[in-house]
Amino acid sequence: MPGGLVALLDDVSIIARTAAASVDDIAAAAGRAGSKTAGVVIDDAAVTPSYVTGLSPARELPIIWSITKGSFKNKLLILLPGAILLSEFLPSAIIFILMLGGAYLSYEGAEKVLEKLGGEKHGKTVEDVIDDPAKFEKERISGAIRTDLILSAEIMAITLNELTDLTEWWQRGLALAVVAIAVTVAVYGTVALIVKMDDVGLSLTKRPGEFAQALGRGLVAAMPKLLVTLSFIGTIAMLWVGGGILLHGTHELGIHGLYDLTHGIEAAVEGATGPFGGFLGWLTFAGLSALVALIVGWIIVLVLHKVFKMGHGPGDAEAH
Known part of the structure; x- marks a missing residue:
């Protein structure tokens, strides 16, 4: 009996160490995968404030909370189970999903560039007359959640592509859940801080003390510039991430020309710029x-808008 008990305890300790190692592996894999999604996360954080721009300040946080809940549902209830099933039964499809997401990001980014250059705008914006604010708010939330679904799918696909070291489906599931929750909290927590920055500034201007008032005026003055900067960063991030995904995807599919050319230019720049080579490359x-x-x-x-005459519907009420 003592021998059996000792053996049992030894087995338990082995299981415990294995479980601890698995948790470490999951945490490490989630960290690596999370870093790979940085570009999409930047895009998500940069784009989302546009959904509350121009609306009543009292509705800003409720709208962001509604979008946040929709994002959690997108990631944890729709995309997570789908990602696990794909990784188990059809892992070869992940690269095609990534490339579809890359094409979508490229389309969104290019459309924004064209609009900034004076091209036709698609969908109702806050610059238009809003006849029914409540309906417009619902449409804007729905549009934000749909956009979040695309970006979240890209985040989950990128994450899943980085989890090849995790052999068990539940390990991949936990790592995906960790990344999904961390990204959602980070993105929408940051967005909430950004959109309320002007309210904080106004509050500071009413407080006694020259420093507090000057800081408050600075925050209020900086808010419009910050939103413009975020919109610019979001567009750049869309194009950078979308193009990178397409380049890597074609390389994975055996089409190496464009991928090799871009990396050849990158290597040439690295070699010619000395200590700054890594960054400039x-x-x-x-x-x-x-x-x-x-x-x-x-x-x-061109194909969607000129050939098929398609565009954003009224629900995609983005502030272009």
């Missing part, structure tokens, strides 16, 4: 990826 590849996305995106825009 990365910047070169990011710029070339954005250029690829811009070309692909413009083609998709």
